[in-house]
Amino acid sequence: MYVWGAAAMLTLYDTRHELDELLDSHLSQTASLLLAGASQAASTHEIDAPSLHRYAPKVAFQVFKENSLTVHSVNASHAPMSKIGSGFSTIELQPGVFWRVFGIYRVDGNIQVFVGEESGARQDILYTILRSVLWPIALALPILLGGSWWAIRSGFSPIRNLKEAISKKQASPGLSIEFLDTPAEIKPLVDELNALLKRLNKKIEHEKQFTADVAHELRTPIAALKIHLEVLTAELGPSHPNLHTIQTLHKSVFRTVRLVDQLLEMARLDDEEGYEISWTTDVLLAAESVAADIANQTFQKQQTLIFNRPKDETGLAIHLRSELLASLIRNLLDNAVKYAGSGATIVIEVRRDDNHVVLTVEDSGPSLTASEQEKLGTRFFRGNRDSAVGSGLGWSIIKKIVQLSQGTLSVSRSQSLGGLRVDVSWRPAI
Numbered sequence: 001m002y003v004w005g006a007a008a009m010l011t012l013y014d015t016r017h018e019l020d021e022l023l024d025s026h027l028s029q030t031a032s033l034l035l036a037g038a039s040q041a042a043s044t045h046e047i048d049a050p051s052l053h054r055y056a057p058k059v060a061f062q063v064f065k066e067n068s069l070t071v072h073s074v075n076a077s078h079a080p081m082s083k084i085g086s087g088f089s090t091i092e093l094q095p096g097v098f099w100r101v102f103g104i105y106r107v108d109g110n111i112q113v114f115v116g117e118e119s120g121a122r123q124d125i126l127y128t129i130l131r132s133v134l135w136p137i138a139l140a141l142p143i144l145l146g147g148s149w150w151a152i153r154s155g156f157s158p159i160r161n162l163k164e165a166i167s168k169k170q171a172s173p174g175l176s177i178e179f180l181d182t183p184a185e186i187k188p189l190v191d192e193l194n195a196l197l198k199r200l201n202k203k204i205e206h207e208k209q210f211t212a213d214v215a216h217e218l219r220t221p222i223a224a225l226k227i228h229l230e231v232l233t234a235e236l237g238p239s240h241p242n243l244h245t246i247q248t249l250h251k252s253v254f255r256t257v258r259l260v261d262q263l264l265e266m267a268r269l270d271d272e273e274g275y276e277i278s279w280t281t282d283v284l285l286a287a288e289s290v291a292a293d294i295a296n297q298t299f300q301k302q303q304t305l306i307f308n309r310p311k312d313e314t315g316l317a318i319h320l321r322s323e324l325l326a327s328l329i330r331n332l333l334d335n336a337v338k339y340a341g342s343g344a345t346i347v348i349e350v351r352r353d354d355n356h357v358v359l360t361v362e363d364s365g366p367s368l369t370a371s372e373q374e375k376l377g378t379r380f381f382r383g384n385r386d387s388a389v390g391s392g393l394g395w396s397i398i399k400k401i402v403q404l405s406q407g408t409l410s411v412s413r414s415q416s417l418g419g420l421r422v423d424v425s426w427r428p429a430i
Helices: 002-040 119-171 187-236 243-272 283-300 322-340 370-375 394-404
Strands: 047-049 059-065 068-073 087-094 097-106 111-118 304-308 345-353 356-363 408-413 420-426
Touching: 097 119, 111 119, 119 187, 187 243, 283 304, 283 322, 283 345, 283 356, 322 345, 322 356, 322 394, 322 420, 394 408
Parallel strands: 047 068, 304 345
Antiparallel strands: 059 068, 059 111, 087 097, 097 111, 345 356, 356 420, 408 420
């Protein structure tokens, strides 16, 4: 658009210049003819030249012989049109009306000729020329813009198709990107992307297989180690001086088992990312099941586990696979059991709040500082509570599941118990 405007201004300037040159030459030629005719004329009395054209009032001339006006147009006054005897000048003959005047003087007859043209007439001619030049351009401009837009859109449509095909690969396990009518210009790009996806898929499959092999190989020796430790503990008896060492080994083995399980769970969660969530699970039923499983741990640590049921137990289902929801609740309760301390109170609650399903777990143990709360979810971060048996992956798993289920996670200090409070909320499944 700016280019068209600049071209129009350039056309205006160039046309105005050429038009002035042309009409100035006409004035000079007319003056020459009048001068030649006046030299041959014998009349000495004043003559008014008749007006023969509708544009005649826009043109005027005067012929002076021996300082006397002999011939002039009807619209010319008796006074000389210009003070400049020879050459061009622009004169305001009437208020607000400018004329372009050319004067010529012949010495050998004492003859002075003035020929003038109203400047407005030149503007009219200029605008007429520009209108005839620019209106086809103005008419063609929308067509050109529309054609350019269509050409650019058509040219980039394969790129858009490629982008859509790549975005769909996030939700499908295919090995290659395929779409119809691939232009020759981007076919090498598509081929390279497909080759890259194939290499990445091989690496991912290799890592999955490696993780499965490690899990299989580690579980067997760890299980055997646990059995040997239990046998050794039974043989040594409760009064043996090395019993504390054996119990420490028991904790280390348990921590190793938990670490392996959570690493495998993190690997499975990475596989879940990018897939559409189509499952529905009742949060209340899942929380009841996990709380029942973990009740034995709270009993051993002399803790009180309170389960607050909602008055209305309907509409508590969310879009999340039952195994993942159970893992999230189990990790929340595991953290509360491990870090709240002996004799602590742990409360788990499921409710509807502002059109959301909310799961709350809070305890009476020591809370976390603001800096520690910010680091929650960092893998292997356990804060200042390393005395408890853990791997530091529980919060990473919790955050990952909340992210996959498009939920909201908040951590704060419990107002009623004084310890840590965790709230997880989801939009209910319709």
